[in-house]
Structure formats: structure tokens, C-alpha cells
Amino acid sequence: MSKFWSPIVHTLTPYVPGEQPKIQNLIKLNTNENPYGPSPKVIAALQAEAADSLRLYPDPDSSRLKAAIAGYHGLQVDQVFVGNGSDEVLAHVFQALLKHDKPLLFPDITYSFYPVYCGLYGIQYETVPLNAQFEIAIDDYLRPNGGIIFPNPNAPTGIPLPLADIERLLRANADSVVVIDEAYVDFGAASAVALVNQYPNLLVTHTYSKSRSLAGLRVGYAVGNRTLIEALIRVKDSFNSYPIDRFAEAGAIAAIQDEAYFQQTRRQVIASREQLVNDLQALRFEVLPSGANFIFARHPSYAGEQLAAGLREQAVIVRHFRKPARIADFLRITIGNEGQNQLFMQAIRSVLGV
Ligand SMILES: *Cc1c(COP(=O)(O)O)cnc(C)c1O
Numbered sequence: 001m002s003k004f005w006s007p008i009v010h011t012l013t014p015y016v017p018g019e020q021p022k023i024q025n026l027i028k029l030n031t032n033e034n035p036y037g038p039s040p041k042v043i044a045a046l047q048a049e050a051a052d053s054l055r056l057y058p059d060p061d062s063s064r065l066k067a068a069i070a071g072y073h074g075l076q077v078d079q080v081f082v083g084n085g086s087d088e089v090l091a092h093v094f095q096a097l098l099k100h101d102k103p104l105l106f107p108d109i110t111y112s113f114y115p116v117y118c119g120l121y122g123i124q125y126e127t128v129p130l131n132a133q134f135e136i137a138i139d140d141y142l143r144p145n146g147g148i149i150f151p152n153p154n155a156p157t158g159i160p161l162p163l164a165d166i167e168r169l170l171r172a173n174a175d176s177v178v179v180i181d182e183a184y185v186d187f188g189a190a191s192a193v194a195l196v197n198q199y200p201n202l203l204v205t206h207t208y209s210k211s212r213s214l215a216g217l218r219v220g221y222a223v224g225n226r227t228l229i230e231a232l233i234r235v236k237d238s239f240n241s242y243p244i245d246r247f248a249e250a251g252a253i254a255a256i257q258d259e260a261y262f263q264q265t266r267r268q269v270i271a272s273r274e275q276l277v278n279d280l281q282a283l284r285f286e287v288l289p290s291g292a293n294f295i296f297a298r299h300p301s302y303a304g305e306q307l308a309a310g311l312r313e314q315a316v317i318v319r320h321f322r323k324p325a326r327i328a329d330f331l332r333i334t335i336g337n338e339g340q341n342q343l344f345m346q347a348i349r350s351v352l353g354v
């Protein structure tokens with residue numbers, strides 16, 4: 001606290017990211033990073049970028065990257081917005097499209113950055129409880145609102161929502177923007193990108209951090225109607241002209257171009273997830289149906305806190321949320337590579353004493 005702070009700073013409750021411990025030999029399954037490195041073609045592109053040209057500013061419009069993303073999805077360049085990680089894209093989305101007189105709606109259990117942006121930008125919001133199965137129930141969103149946002153698959157539950165439900169929401173909600181945060185879509189949900197030409201109120205965000213193994217590069221994007229994209233560009237150009245540096249643009253383009261590597265690593269993560277679900281169910285864990293690169297699981301006889309602490313003693317880190325109470329017994333476990341998953345299972349068996 002300081003008298004030098006602007007008043008709003010006293011009111012902020014910042015987001016707390018999963019920890020990035022400096023300890024060696026940790027089995028790190030707490031932040032949904034990809035266990036496989038980026039495509040070798042990305043590394044080569046980054047090396048080529050380490051050149052004299054770094055003295056020059058990057059392209060403020062990231063035109064080559066936008067063209068590559070538009071090409072990948074079969075859209076026009078003016079339907080694409082790029083930013084420094086999808087967190088930055090989302091921040092601009094909240095400010096540019098979701099601040100209205102009526103409250104923004106999002107699930108009570110979801111990505112915990114959403115209420116943080118609302119605090120930063122002074123956006124009124126209401127949370128909508130997940131149903132008893134921890135699913136998003138579309139009917140509960142059919143009421144007056146200043147916008148709607150949720151991830152598909154949802155986080156931290158991992159549960160995917162069918163595209164038909166999203167389409168029903170878009171039809172019933174023509175007067176405000178519906179944002180689908182598809183951070184995990186490549187691991188098992190149908191993408192709403194297929195609907196952006198049909199619905200002017202739909203915006204879809206993606207990240208290169210998860211399925212493209214580039215959390216360290218910081219690239220994310222949004223696609224939607226060009227009017228929505230124009231609002232984002234107006235905010236971005238009032239904030240930072242160069243959010244995508246030369247490395248980020250070159251690396252992300254190379255990642256898009258290596259479709260075979262993307263498919264191979266994505267499928268491997270999905271296969272490992274199915275194996276891990278079976279192994280945990282054999283130990284009596286309840287695992288929510290996941291379409292993501294993580295699972296959300298609880299054990300009938302052990303508190304979540306106790307399991308997380310026991311794993312930590314064996315240098316295995318997973319994510320545990322104390323609040324809300326409804327999810328306090330769950331662990332969110334990122335899918336690792338096969339070796340990491342085996343070590344995780346060894347550790348959990350030892351915590352359970354089986
Ligand atoms: C990881 C994540 C993001 C942010 O991704 P970055 O592109 O790394 O900023 C956004 N939304 C959800 C739901 C996420 O899990």
C-alpha cells in the first residue's frame with residue numbers, strides 16, 4: 001500500500017499463475033504446459049531470426065502471422081487479431097467488447113483470470129453455477145447480459161461442450177458478444193471457429209501455449225467478425241504497437257507450417273490422457289470427462305489438499321484449488337509424457353499406500 005498508487009491499484013486482486021519452481025528434476029504437472037518441445041522447425045525459425053534485423057521494430061500489424069492464421073482456418077486476414085499470449089488478447093477483449101451496462105456472465109468454476117480482468121477494467125459480472133455434473137448448462141445463460149465468456153473445454157474441469165449447445169446460445173443471444181476461449185480445443189472439443197462467418201456476435205480465442213508447445217513464446221489470437229476484430233485493434237493500438245516481437249511472429253508461423261508435428265504431439269497427449277484416466281479410475285478416482293491436456297480428479301477417501309501435499313513431498317506438482325469448496329477435493333493434473341505419467345502414478349500410489 002502506498003499513497004503513490006492510483007486508487008484502482010488498491011482494489012485489484014491479481015491473478016496467481018501456477019508456480020514455476022526453480023527446483024531440478026521436478027515432475028511439473030501444474031500449468032498445462034505441453035510435455036513435448038516445440039517443432040524443430042520452430043527452433044530453426046527462431047535461430048534464423050537471431051540476426052541484425054533485431055535492431056528494427058517488428059511489423060506492428062503482424063501481417064504474415066495473421067495471414068498464416070487466416071489461411072489455417074480458411075478466414076480473411078481482417079477476421080484475425082493476434083496478441084502477446086491469449087491472456088493479452090483476452091484482456092483487450094474484456095475492455096473492448098465485454099464492458100456494458102448489463103453484467104458479463106461466466107461460469108462460477110472457470111479460468112480464474114476472468115474476474116481479474118473485470119476488476120481491472122471495472123466490468124460488472126455475474127457467475128453462473130456449473131450443474132451437478134460440473135457442466136456448463138446453456139439454458140442458465142439465456143438471460144439479459146452484457147456478454148458471455150467461457151472456455152471450451154472448460155478449465156479446470158476439462159469438460160467439452162458440444163458445438164450444438166454453443167450454436168443455440170449464439171442464436172438466443174444476438175445482442176451481446178459470446179467469447180469461446182479455446183485454449184484446449186485441440187485436445188478434444190469441436191471448434192467454434194467453424195461458426196464465425198455465420199454469427200457476428202461470436203469471438204473465438206486460441207493460444208500457442210498449449211497444443212503448440214510455445215508457452216514461453218507468448219502468442220495467442222482471436223478470430224471473429226471483422227467489426228469485433230476492429231474493436232480489438234483499436235484497443236491494442238492504444239496500448240502497445242508491438243505486442244508480437246520478431247521471434248514470436250517467426251516461431252508461430254513455423255508452428256502453423258508443421259502440421260505433422262502438431263498432429264503427432266496432440267495425438268500422443270490424448271492417448272496418454274486416456275491411459276492416465278484408466279490408471280486413476282483403477283485406484284477409485286472419479287475423473288471428469290476431459291477434452292483437454294489435463295484431467296480433474298478426486299478420490300472418495302482423501303482430501304485434495306492432502307493428496308497435493310503428499311505428491312509435492314515426492315517432487316510431483318499438480319494444481320489444487322482451495323476455493324470454491326465444491327472443487328476443493330479435486331486435483332488438476334496436466335498430462336505429461338509417458339515417463340512423467342508413470343512417475344506420477346508411482347507417486348500417487350505411494351501417497352494412497354497401495
Ligand atoms: C492457458 C490459458 C489461457 C492463456 O494462455 P496464454 O496464451 O499462455 O496467455 C487462456 N485461457 C485459458 C482457459 C487457459 O487455460
